[in-house]
Amino acid sequence: TTAAYLFGSNSFNDLSIANCTSLNVEGGSVQTFSSFTYPEGTGCNDYFQISSTIQGSPASFICTAGVIGKNWLQITDVTAGGGATFNAFNSIGVGNVTGWNITAVAGVTLYWFGDAGVWNDAAHWSLTSGGPVSYGCVPSSEDIVVFDDQSFTTSGQTVDIDADAYCKDMIWTGVTNNPELTGWQDIYINGSLTLDPNMIASYSGMFLFGASDAGNTILSAGKTLGGITFNGTGEYDLQDDLTINWSGILFNSGTLNTNDFVINCAQGDFRSNSSSPRELNLGASTIDVSSWVVSDNTNFSLNPGTSVIRLGSNAWEFNGGDLTYNDVYLVDLNWGGLTVKGSNTFNLLNIEEGAEIAFEEGTTQTTTMLQAEGSDEAHIFLGSTLAGSTAYLNQTAQEFCGDWLEIQDMTASGTTFYAGINSVDNGNNSGWTWSGVTAINQYPAAMCEDVPGGGTVAGIDLTALEASIDGGNTYTHTWYEDAFLTVPVGDPTNVAVSDLQVFYDAVDNGVCINTAEVTYSVVSSPVLSFVITDASCNGNADGDIDMTVASDYSPCTYAWDTGAGTEDISGLLAGTYDVTVTDIEGCQNTGSATVGEPALLSPSISGTDPLCNGDSNGEADLSVSGGTSPYSYLWDTGATTEDITGLSAGTYSVVVTDANGCTSNASITLTDPAVLTASISGTDPLCNGSSDGEADLTVSGGTASYTYLWDGGEISEDLTNIPAGTYTVYVSDANGCTSNASITLTEPTALTA
Template sequence: MKIICQAQNVNKNKMKYFKYIFFIGLFLFLPNISEAADRYWVGGGASTNWNATSNTNWSATSGGSNNASVPGASDNAIFDVNSGAGTSNISASITVLSATFTGFIGTLTHSAGTLTITTNGSLTLGAGMTYTPSASRTAFGSGTTLTTAGQGMSPITIAAGTLTLQDNLTFMDLKQADLILVGALDMNGFTVSGNSATSRILITSNILGTQRTITRGSGAFANADFRDIDLEASYNCSAITGLCGDAGGNSADFTFTTATTNYWIGNTGNWNDVNEWASTSGGSAATGRVPLPQDDATFDANSFSGTGFTVTANMPRVGTNIDFSAVGTDNPTWTVPNESYNNTIYGSLTLASGMAVGGTNGRIFEGRGSFTLTNAGVSYSRAITISMVDGTLTLLDAYSSVSTIVFTNGTFDADVFSVTGSGVSISGSATKVINMGSGTWTVTGTGSPWGWATSGTTLNEETSTIVMSNTLATAKTFAGAGETYNNLTITGDNVTITGNNTFNVMALNNPDLTTGVIIGTGSTQTITNLTTTAAATDVVVLSGVAGGGTETLTSSTSQICVDYLTITNLTAAGTAAWYAGANSTDGTGNGGWLFEACPSGDPNSASRQSGVPNEKVRGGFKVRGGVKFR
């Protein structure tokens, strides 16, 4: 009997232990349902903003009293028949599990921020509501669903996992509308449509050159352009409504609309007006089409009836090869409107002498092959960006802009031509190759006009010269990022060089300026030669950073010879003898400098300016037509 009781106690203890472990596992590994809450919009808050807090617009029950907490990432936001006919405004980024508008007859505006639907959540719009999302974005997590109920959507990001459609997805009339895939899209047999043939949707991966997957099933597309998309099966979209645009990097499963050349024939006009385009030079209006990304756009002698006409490129994707070379002396203006997009070009750009390139936004080059840029002496008023996955853009003449040139992807080849702009920006971790060529790169801006990201970047300095030219007292930074350059010439003021860089010749051609050149905190600049245009009444300022560390110029040549400098807080190092010159000023904190005349005479002789070591060998002999022993 005792043995039986002990066995029963053991079994009871095992059962208690099992239950204990079971509930711990349930707590740890299942969603914490107890923290999720339903929140019903009832209005009456401090404002109509979704996140108003001093008095909230939310209730714990349908039609109940307000001042419940604002729904958060694990909550369901519900708009129903008891939510009224008023307005709710998303004015900042909001994250919820689900948002449901079934039965809602009011208005939802989305004026700012991102509405995020988290993992396994849903967005269900209502047919009877008014939805005005402006250009704000909606993001979906993994395992989410979307029901639009016929409402036009603003830009969408699938941030993770898969978004599954529950009905057709149509985007609002917004030229910059896009569907960005970090995750994947399951169309579930439904249709994805841009608003119109000229207000198209760009369906794209979030990373250039990395494909994302769409499972179409029996679904279809309309008014759509694709970039870096992989379909699960072959699809002929060549004749869909609005035609099918190829913006590059897509899988072979697509059959796109065949590319054509379209000719501008309408003097002043908008890019998205089909009546401006013909299928032949001087042909009839509307016989061409508004260019798809794979199409060419040509401007020639039949495009304009004289001077003073403007082409407004009011679409974000303007075509592959854009050619103005044959416009003669008509000198048109090509401009981008004051809207939230740049013009993306998928091939070459050829301008014409005398024309103007204007607008409030820039141009992006995204070609996936070998293309060229011909500027014909035209200066750009806005930035250009080189973002060419597996592509190359080669200059065929000099490039000039009052704005920046930005490198994010692909290869840029300056060849023998010069590049002028307010700044050079190299950013991101994608593969970039910059062939600087034999021309001069002149940087005119302030702030950080030379900004370099080494990740993924190959710089071929070749025989180029970089000129930092802005003479304003405003600070400028040459962020060299530890790269090797050919020649750096500084004609501007208050220029700080950061990074441990290598130069052939560093030329200090900036006399009579207040701050001059600063070697950045703790950095070492390795040079072949240092030259200057300083003179008796034209002194150049060169310094390290007071209290910043050890700032160093180092060289392995035999000697460096300059004069008429004011040098402070700077160490000269390496095997070179650093002659600052008899007329230079020795400020505080220097080391390694010889403030005396260079033994070989003229400190700015041609041999030293070119970086050729002097023939003198210290402590031994020199050879010049024979051997002379000391």
């Protein structure tokens, strides 16, 4: 077989594994034995794999004595102990491999060359940039892999992760022709990851970081990663903002320093499920996640700094693991409920309007400041996960002022909790004051000052905002520079603000003080530019608008007047399209782009009829306007020229196609003139031998005027004073068509006496 499996914790006298290429041991299990025999690999392209079935959850081997050793092993999350010596020569250790004596294969730097291919094809790896000589092995966890300006010679090249991939450092630098990293199998990185702005990262698998030392970095270069797992004991530093797809972040061990960068994982979760030592230093980072789950806080050191954690509209769980956080924002608009687990501590816990929050029964959320204010249209629901069992809120600083709340099974303590006059007591609550508070609206999420290049802006009057809070009431406003209301603003009518500076308005409505905050973004509003593809044909819906947005605070959202929410739009009729672009700070810019179309493709035909009845010398002269030149032509005769000649009477049709494939048709009918006909009536001479006969010619058809030529040379239409005999005339019309006629005049017999 290709793989062997061990499930459960077992004890063996002799454990022998044979006829397989890998051994998979259930994560968390313990295998105890007196002796252990198993295969070994044959070289760098044939390691024998010994792995835990669960990433980050090690299995354990226990042997009391002896020496166990093999060559060419790859060991992943399997520890060894019990007194025996476990040796692994020319081998690789990934994750937690405590207890093994691993003699690693000496690492090298391998360069990708030869354009497209799969990771596990040794023919693509060389010790020199550009090859052409293959190293003969695929990278191991000790090797640095480099993709550079010699790796891809043409566009459209891919590196496909066709099986689990291993390396120490992965470096994309100076690549050309926009190569693409694809595939979905896992990539194990025991060092640093550096991506390149000129690459395409459509890879959907998991990056598993397993370093055991400090100084490792992650530079995503603006690319979206499928998912990240931290399994090593080492330290990682983010080098730029990080965007992660639905697979999210799994933090099993080690140290992660976010270095104040933004982590956008709005479609995925942050999870930390292990008990291994791990340290998370958030600094001033903003982290957007679908859910936050710390199911085991053993050996977890969280340093929240001044960070902000935001659970978006699709969030379903915040399990804080009994840890301390700075600012956490909870939003629940789509799924009908967000659960908060653990007894956690917050500097700020903000619950957005419309949210339905269920706190784990028996737990306590301790806040310096709790913000939870609904509205008439969007109440906030606060309750326990188990009806009839209490959850607890404890605020340590100023009183809490909220409104439009629906509360059940919640006990509040530590300060005064004003629920608001519009709130509802659904039962089993204590510590709440249910009257005397008027709802206070919040200021807009961001006030944008458009200053090219950012910086500061002076002369801002904060008091001009107060009317939007008061709603016609008389409130007292005191402005502060900090959320704890300890540093007053000197002159709120004339303030110099810097980018992302937050001001706090302590609004006293006569019952309690509610804090409304406003953030100023001193940035360049998003700059919009457009590349337009006009509709190919008049009336076609195939125009495109390719918009490029330059923003200090990406990602942005887009609202077109068509209802589209994408950056670019397509399938468009001719017309003007308006768009509003909003960055993550709420700053907006509007723009419009006009899609054109060519003039209507319009062919017309003028014709020349055949000259004579039955002739084939007619012509069709085609003229084309509109559309996009050059044009092509197809007549129903099979001709492909613009004009056609040598035509007999009849109807002729043509299909005109322009350079964009637009088509139009036209037709014309050519007619013959009537048949040219000549007839002669005659008057015989009166006497034998007299010359007083006549030939009277009548002509019809053809095209007037006519000319005549008698066989006697006369050119008049009729003949007079002619003797008996046969007379022939040739008639020609204006087009040169001819016809002839003859007549014979007879005379009487000679008169004799």
